[in-house]
Amino acid sequence: MEHESKCRNLHGxxxxxxxxxxxxxxxxxxRVIDFGAVKAVLGTWIDExxxxxxxxxxxxxxxxxxxxxxxxxVYEMRANPTAENLAEELxxxxxxxxxxxxxxxxxxxxxxxxxxxxxxx
Ligand SMILES: [Zn+2]
Numbered sequence: 001m002e003h004e005s006k007c008r009n010l011h012g013x014x015x016x017x018x019x020x021x022x023x024x025x026x027x028x029x030x031r032v033i034d035f036g037a038v039k040a041v042l043g044t045w046i047d048e049x050x051x052x053x054x055x056x057x058x059x060x061x062x063x064x065x066x067x068x069x070x071x072x073x074v075y076e077m078r079a080n081p082t083a084e085n086l087a088e089e090l091x092x093x094x095x096x097x098x099x100x101x102x103x104x105x106x107x108x109x110x111x112x113x114x115x116x117x118x119x120x121x
Contacts, residue, residue, distance in 0.1 A: 090108045
């Protein structure tokens with residue numbers, strides 16, 4: 001919302017998220033966690049909410065209404081869906097999801113394009 005140039009137009013990106021995990025120690029196999037376990041939790045969450053969906057500011061009422069009327073997947077954020085805010089959202093929610101597994105997220109990097117990204121924190 002309120003973007004000053006071409007990103008004011010409704011458009012999409014091919015995002016990539018990198019999540020760095022840590023733990024107090026390694027498991028008996030010498031891992032922080034099995035990569036597949038992270039993918040099962042965070043990958044599934046992303047696939048079900050963000051993939052092929054509209055990620056919008058929750059105050060963007062016209063777009064939300066349009067998406068709901070069309071039956072499109074819409075994910076509402078408390079801030080604009082910038083790479084910075086997507087990284088923060090995935091860090092915050094991913095931390096809650098991985099906590100029961102004894103895993104902490106140390107950093108989330110969201111690529112908006114191959115050469116444009118944001119890290120949180
Ligand atoms: Zn854009």
